[in-house]
Amino acid sequence: MTQTEERPAPVAGRARPPLSGRLLARPEIGALVAAIIIFVFFLALAPSFRSAESFFTVLYQSSVIGIVAVGVGLLMIGGEFDLSAGVIVYTAGLANSLFCWYFGVNLWVGALGSLAFCLLIGFLNGLAVMRTGIPSFLITLGTFFVLQGANLGVTKLVTGTVSSPDVSRIAGYDSLGKIFSSSFRIGPVTVWGTVLWWILFVALATWTLQRTRAGNWIFAVGGNLDSARAVGVPVVRTKIGLFMTVSFLGWFVGMHQLYRFNTLQAGSGVGNEFLYIIAAVVGGTLLTGGFGNTIGVAIGAFIFGMTSLGIIYAGWDPNWFKAFLGVMLLLAVLVNMYVKRMATMRKAD
Incomplete structure (x- = not known):
């Protein structure tokens, strides 16, 4: 009887593993810790960073990267990359403006x-x-060059310059602007609609990953493609859907850029694909696929927004920003390997 009563103790212990077993095994925990440290760091060193206006500016900057990063993060969890994600944002805006x-x-x-x-x-x-x-790296690299060249070539062919025409006087501008580039004020601060859209997309992607069959498929195709096929996962449909999700979110941000600034530069967007990937990796997404979540990706985008503006608020040379991104990427990869190991050990227990 005594031995029987002693058995539940280990089971109860497993039900409540220590902090290292529960929190540290979550994909986003490393990004959350980094975000807190960076936030406190800039609060201490950059006085202008402490205002509410600065915080919402950071949120806006984060949202413009974070919206597309949601799709890129989902695609990376599914085991693929899209290097055309940065250019397609401006392809979307240019196609809209030039055609009309x-x-x-x-x-x-x-x-x-x-x-x-x-x-x-x-x-x-x-x-x-x-x-x-x-590999998707090569396919989308080819798409990247095709779109980059087409953006410049078609724009110059149609307008004679490398910028799109001003669309502010074309019918439909006001109604589309309210959807894609609206803002409102709360006291002294301006809140851009993209921040709310970003939150919505993150929430929808999180629900999809955690609560739907499609979410299980995404993890399955990213974790082990052959096993996913063996258990009946629609691999082709799932992966194509992920690429189309990236394109949709790129289109959405392209619409925001067009209807906020009225005109676009045809050569813009080059390099942004790496920012989306960095946001996903810093947020706990593995480069090998099958592990991560969109909350972590959102935190990674927030770190990008804080750093890009925090360096300016602190009065430092903004050229150091890229160096910081490189350091963050390397540290994130190391942290992600540790987190993945912790998660594997937790499953084994």
């Missing part, structure tokens, strides 16, 4: 056409990866 300006049609027509075009690019990226077996 040249043909004289409502901007809503151009926005929907731009959406269809971006989704087609995502579909073709995913289809090419799955049908050819060529």
Whole structure:
């Protein structure tokens, strides 16, 4: 009887593992700790960083990167990369503005056409990866160069310059602006709508990963492709859907950029794909796939926003920002390896 009564104790212990077994095994915990440290650091060293206006500016900066990073993070959990994600943002905006300006049609027509075009690019990226077996790194690198060249070539062909025309006087501008580039004030601060959209997309992606069959499929195809096929996961459909999700979110941010600034530079967006990947990796997503979550990706994007503006608020040379990103990426990879090991040990127990 005594031995029988002593058995539940270890079971109860497993139900409540120590902090290192529960919290440290979560993908986003390393990014959360880093975000707190960086936030306190800039609070102490940059007086202008302490205002509410600065905080919401950081949130806006984070949201513009964070929205696309949500899709990139999901794709990386699914075991793939999209190096065209940065350029497709501006492809979306340029397609909308050039089409409507040249043909004289409502901007809503151009926005929907731009959406269809971006989704087609995502579909073709995913289809090419799955049908050819060529790594997504190479497929989307090719897409990156195609889009970059097309952005510059088509824009110059249509307008004679490397910037899109001003769309503020074309029909549909006001209504689309309210959706993609609206803002409102709370006291002395301005809150951009992209911050709310970012929160919505993060919440939706988190729910999808944790509560739906599609979320299980994403983890399965990223963790072990052959095993996923063996248990009936629709691998091709899942991966193509992830590429199209990246394209959709890129289109969304492209619409924001167009309707906030009215015009776009055709050569913009190059290099942003690495910011999305860094946000995902810093947030706990493994480069090998099958592990991570979108809350961590959001924290990674927030770290980007804090750092990019915090360096300016502190009065430092902004050229150091890229060096900081490199250090953060290396540290994140090491932390992610440790977190993955902790999670594996927890499952083994």
